[in-house]
Amino acid sequence: MVSDVQSNGGLPAWASRALLTTAVLIATSALAADVLDGNALKRLVHQDCGSCHGLSLKGGLGPDLRSKSLEHYDANVLTDVILDGIPGTAMPPWRPLISEEEAEWIAHYLLEQEEQ
Numbered sequence: 342m343v344s345d346v347q348s349n350g351g352l353p354a355w356a357s358r359a360l361l362t363t364a365v366l367i368a369t370s371a372l373a374a375d376v377l378d379g380n381a382l383k384r385l386v387h388q389d390c391g392s393c394h395g396l397s398l399k400g401g402l403g404p405d406l407r408s409k410s411l412e413h414y415d416a417n418v419l420t421d422v423i424l425d426g427i428p429g430t431a432m433p434p435w436r437p438l439i440s441e442e443e444a445e446w447i448a449h450y451l452l453e454q455e456e457q
């Protein structure tokens with residue numbers, strides 16, 4: 342006995358995946374436009390900066406970035422170090438990757454971190 346062909350009624354899987362990807366892309370570029378996304382920046386600090394400075398920023402190839410170690414920095418100087426790096430060392434300039442506002446956010450984040 343031959344059963345009826347079943348219809349699953351919905352979009353094929355590839356089509357819903359494509360729609361989802363588009364929605365995520367739109368959401369991401371809306372955030373990149375001008376709103377500072379604190380969670381994304383925290384992720385960047387711990388993952389990207391952390392790849393050299395240690396995931397918990399206690400130091401690795403690069404020095405300890407916890408607030409106690411940075412207290413001699415003023416937020417503006419720290420912002421410049423992040424944007425321009427430290428020439429002649431492995432500390433890279435971040436200007437090509439993040440905006441000045443984002444660097445300033447990271448500087449304040451580093452200076453105001455709770456003791457870990």
Ligand code: HEC
Binds near residue numbers: 389393
């Ligand atoms: C490729 C490795 C690398 C990455 C990635 C990196 N750094 Fe560094 N960073 C270094 C090194 C090495 C130094 C020490 C340079 C020196 O000898 O003065 C340093 C120094 C610093 C200093 C000065 C610290 C002090 O005590 O004077 C700050 C602040 C800093 N980095 C912040 C950051 C931030 C914020 C990020 C992420 C946006 C980041 N770094 C990503 C390698 C890195």
